[in-house]
Amino acid sequence: MRRNKPPMQAQQADANIGLFEAIDTQRALRYVKPDPVPDRYVRRIIEAGIKAPSGGNSQPWEFIVIRDPEAKQKLASFYRRAWADAEQGQPTQPDTVNHRSARHLMEHFASAPVMILVCLYTGGENPAFYDGSSIYPSVQNMLLAARGLGLASVLTNGWSKYEPEIRAALGIPEQYRAAALLPIGYPDGVRYGPPRRDPLESHLHTDRW
Numbered sequence: 001m002r003r004n005k006p007p008m009q010a011q012q013a014d015a016n017i018g019l020f021e022a023i024d025t026q027r028a029l030r031y032v033k034p035d036p037v038p039d040r041y042v043r044r045i046i047e048a049g050i051k052a053p054s055g056g057n058s059q060p061w062e063f064i065v066i067r068d069p070e071a072k073q074k075l076a077s078f079y080r081r082a083w084a085d086a087e088q089g090q091p092t093q094p095d096t097v098n099h100r101s102a103r104h105l106m107e108h109f110a111s112a113p114v115m116i117l118v119c120l121y122t123g124g125e126n127p128a129f130y131d132g133s134s135i136y137p138s139v140q141n142m143l144l145a146a147r148g149l150g151l152a153s154v155l156t157n158g159w160s161k162y163e164p165e166i167r168a169a170l171g172i173p174e175q176y177r178a179a180a181l182l183p184i185g186y187p188d189g190v191r192y193g194p195p196r197r198d199p200l201e202s203h204l205h206t207d208r209w
């Protein structure tokens, strides 16, 4: 008897890839299908997030998994407002692939089936420069885990001008700040692959600058 095969998407998502393959091909994928992402993948991504280092092992993170269409619409509207504010006075935007895909994400933000908002404990203070060093390693682990599971994602904070409004909308306590919002879904017509980067030599110094 033929056994039922899992759908192709699930087969891809369960595939294991090597660490360096993940690092060398992780990039911002902003076009996603509406198909739901299984809970176990969302949990796996967050499990990867909490394996990251943090100063003094303080683990200053909280994760909000957002699937509610209304909540997603709210986040999308803050993102659109922040984008429109930034565009004012800069009517000519560069017509690059990156900008087009960023615009697509902004216009379709709420259509990602799931988002993870990563929050940082700051005690209520506005985060100082080095505070990010205890949260963004976690975010990068999550992006790599999403890549490992064949899921598209991208770090966003283009909405940060409206971070206080987002905190209010989602009931985030005053002691925390929203640090990164990851829209996650199955890639729609886009693929992971080597990111465009300057050659290493152009950024490398030996023994002194």
Ligand SMILES: Cc1cc2nc3c(=O)[nH]c(=O)nc-3n(C[C@H](O)[C@H](O)[C@H](O)COP(=O)(O)O)c2cc1C
Pocket: 026, 027, 028, 029, 030, 098, 101, 102, 105, 154, 155, 156, 157, 158, 159, 195, 196
């Ligand atoms: C701190 C930070 C904030 C970012 N914010 C946004 C964002 O708000 N919207 C977006 O579409 N991409 C955002 N990105 C993704 C970058 O635009 C993207 O990583 C960069 O252009 C390089 O592209 P690649 O990751 O595909 O190589 C952000 C990335 C970082 C590290």
